[in-house]
Amino acid sequence: MKVFSKEQIYEGDKVTEERQKLPPSELMERAGLQIFNWMHMRMQGAQVPIHIFCGIGNNGGDGLVLARHLITHGYNVETYVVNCGNSRSKDFLTSYDKVKEVTKKWPQLLKCESDFPEIHKDDIIVDAIFGIGLNRSIEDWIKALFHHFKASEAFTLSVDIPSGLYTDKPVEDVNGVVKANYTLSFQSPKLVFFLPETADYTIQWEVIDIGIDREYLMTTDTEVELISKNEVLPIYKPRTKFSHKGDFGHGLIIGGSYGKIGAVQLATRSVLVSGAGMVTAYVPECGYLPLQTSLPEAMVMTDIDEKKITDINFDITPSAIGIGVGIGTDTSTIQAYEAFLKSNKVPLVIDADAINMLSENKKLLKLVPENSILTPHHRELERLIGTWSSDFEKLEKASTFSSKHKVILVIKGAHTITVYGQKKFINVTGNSGMSTAGSGDVLTGIITGLLSQKHLPIEAALFGVYLHGRAGDLAVEEFGYQSLLAGNIIDYLGEAYIDLFKQPEQAQEEVKTEDKA
Ligand SMILES: NC(=O)C1=CN([C@@H]2O[C@H](COP(=O)(O)OP(=O)(O)OC[C@H]3O[C@@H](n4cnc5c(N)ncnc54)[C@H](OP(=O)(O)O)[C@@H]3O)[C@@H](O)[C@H]2O)[C@@H](O)CC1
Numbered sequence: 425m426k427v428f429s430k431e432q433i434y435e436g437d438k439v440t441e442e443r444q445k446l447p448p449s450e451l452m453e454r455a456g457l458q459i460f461n462w463m464h465m466r467m468q469g470a471q472v473p474i475h476i477f478c479g480i481g482n483n484g485g486d487g488l489v490l491a492r493h494l495i496t497h498g499y500n501v502e503t504y505v506v507n508c509g510n511s512r513s514k515d516f517l518t519s520y521d522k523v524k525e526v527t528k529k530w531p532q533l534l535k536c537e538s539d540f541p542e543i544h545k546d547d548i549i550v551d552a553i554f555g556i557g558l559n560r561s562i563e564d565w566i567k568a569l570f571h572h573f574k575a576s577e578a579f580t581l582s583v584d585i586p587s588g589l590y591t592d593k594p595v596e597d598v599n600g601v602v603k604a605n606y607t608l609s610f611q612s613p614k615l616v617f618f619l620p621e622t623a624d625y626t627i628q629w630e631v632i633d634i635g636i637d638r639e640y641l642m643t644t645d646t647e648v649e650l651i652s653k654n655e656v657l658p659i660y661k662p663r664t665k666f667s668h669k670g671d672f673g674h675g676l677i678i679g680g681s682y683g684k685i686g687a688v689q690l691a692t693r694s695v696l697v698s699g700a701g702m703v704t705a706y707v708p709e710c711g712y713l714p715l716q717t718s719l720p721e722a723m724v725m726t727d728i729d730e731k732k733i734t735d736i737n738f739d740i741t742p743s744a745i746g747i748g749v750g751i752g753t754d755t756s757t758i759q760a761y762e763a764f765l766k767s768n769k770v771p772l773v774i775d776a777d778a779i780n781m782l783s784e785n786k787k788l789l790k791l792v793p794e795n796s797i798l799t800p801h802h803r804e805l806e807r808l809i810g811t812w813s814s815d816f817e818k819l820e821k822a823s824t825f826s827s828k829h830k831v832i833l834v835i836k837g838a839h840t841i842t843v844y845g846q847k848k849f850i851n852v853t854g855n856s857g858m859s860t861a862g863s864g865d866v867l868t869g870i871i872t873g874l875l876s877q878k879h880l881p882i883e884a885a886l887f888g889v890y891l892h893g894r895a896g897d898l899a900v901e902e903f904g905y906q907s908l909l910a911g912n913i914i915d916y917l918g919e920a921y922i923d924l925f926k927q928p929e930q931a932q933e934e935v936k937t938e939d940k941a
């Protein structure tokens with residue numbers, strides 16, 4: 425699913441109005457009506473007090489259209505106009521006039537704290553104050569209004585985006601944003617719903633279709649995309665009857681050090697379970713026995729050193745290599761890594777200390793093959809690209825890094841974001857049960873396994889991240905958030921593949937709420 429920028433949304437409105445020859449404010453009418461339909465379906469006429477707070481732009485206009493429909497359907501509605509400026513939008517004014525046609529109870533004007541209405545815990549708040557047009561800091565009395573919402577503990581439904589969130593800039597003051605229980609977002613989710621610093625401002629979200637021109641939506645390229653089942657299904661490669669293991673490649677995992685052989689076990693097993701035909705683990709000698717006994721399907725090659733990698737020297741021809749899990753940063757390992765990078769031509773998946781060694785020795789970056797996949801978590805990314813002041817800056821720096829070094833960055837986290845030049849792909853699977861030792865090693869193995877099967881690097885990264893998260897989602901249903909182990913993710917990888925062909929995914933997605941409820 426594409427995530428459109430603010431500018432693209434405004435352009436989409438314009439194009440739609442032209443191509444569909446829409447009368448003025450028709451899109452606002454559609455937006456308000458859809459929100460009404462959403463509420464009406466759930467409320468079925470219940471007389472719960474609904475407080476609709478409208479700004480004076482088009483977001484406020486949407487709120488007024490909603491108010492009109494709710495009033496005509498006999499709901500218990502109070503409408504307020506948050507008087508935050510002088511420039512009421514044309515469509516807002518049209519909607520305002522139309523409200524007057526259906527009720528004598530005009531919207532109340534709010535100008536300061538003493539105007540705030542009483543809101544009971546069981547009431548409903550509709551937040552239609554600011555949408556994507558927020559363009560400056562919020563005045564204190566409006567922040568106080570947001571606080572008033574929160575203090576009431578009433579269910580808060582935000583229209584399009586929680587008021588106070590910019591679409592393309594960090595939050596200036598945490599008190600200047602509405603905390604929404606639910607956000608109904610028009611046509612496209614907003615990037616901020618997925619970033620660690622801003623995702624918490626809405627517990628759930630859903631996309632509302634307001635009939636923006638299909639061709640515009642199809643042909644407009646976006647920098648950001650959500651990766652869910654619909655996007656990864658085309659990447660899946662069915663097997664043919666006469667296939668043999670040679671068709672699915674030979675993955676190689678290089679890593680491990682004394683006390684960290686488990687990381688290699690997890691990654692190596694993941695290579696096979698993701699579908700590679702064969703796998704070899706290259707480990708220090710101390711890894712030989714544990715690997716051979718725990719994973720009979722794998723082949724094992726060892727370094728001359730007992731405890732660490734000192735010389736990467738193998739006589740196989742792997743189709744993909746994953747390097748770094750449990751490898752450490754011993755000086756002799758760094759030297760072996762450099763020598764390996766100088767001779768290697770195979771696409772790489774680079775994880776953990778193999779990333780850290782690049783960060784410490786930036787000259788090594790020049791030796792990394794084009795389109796290699798780096799899978800840093802937060803700290804590893806920081807060492808690699810430097811610190812950032814906001815999620816937006818982080819993504820910008822990651823894009824610059826990806827373009828400069830021609831690599832794919834898989835930024836791991838609650839919503840893993842794969843950065844490929846200017847493109848950013850946000851994964852929707854995964855859960856906090858996966859915040860457990862070794863789950864990153866599993867991801868490295870999965871992506872290496874997919875690369876072995878001749879997927880393009882970007883496909884291997886996106887598909888791997890999706891499957892990893894989906895396997896985690898299936899596994900957590902059996903093991904629970906606290907008790908899920910990285911190995912359980914591997915056990916559910918097969919289910920994740922099978923699940924690809926289960927019921928089609930809903931067009932409208934919801935963020936899981938397991939830890940927020
Ligand atoms: N395709 C779609 O998605 C469609 C989207 N639609 C809806 O349109 C919304 C976008 O509408 P929008 O452009 O009118 O902007 P909006 O968010 O209402 O805010 C602008 C107003 O707020 C003001 N203002 C800004 N910052 C402020 C501040 N800090 N403190 C005080 N005031 C501030 C600003 O004032 P000004 O800068 O002009 O003085 C202006 O008056 C979008 O989110 C969606 O809900 C549908 O109607 C149709 C199809």
Ligand SMILES: Nc1ncnc2c1ncn2[C@@H]1O[C@H](COP(=O)(O)OP(=O)(O)O)[C@@H](O)[C@H]1O
Binds near residue numbers: 854859861867892
């Ligand atoms: N809260 C979460 N929601 C979704 N996925 C998560 C969450 N926490 C961790 N993960 C996933 O688990 C993996 C953890 O990787 P990493 O931190 O490298 O672990 P390790 O080094 O222990 O193997 C990443 O793929 C990450 O996206």
Ligand SMILES: [K+]
Binds near residue numbers: 554584
């Ligand atoms: K809003």
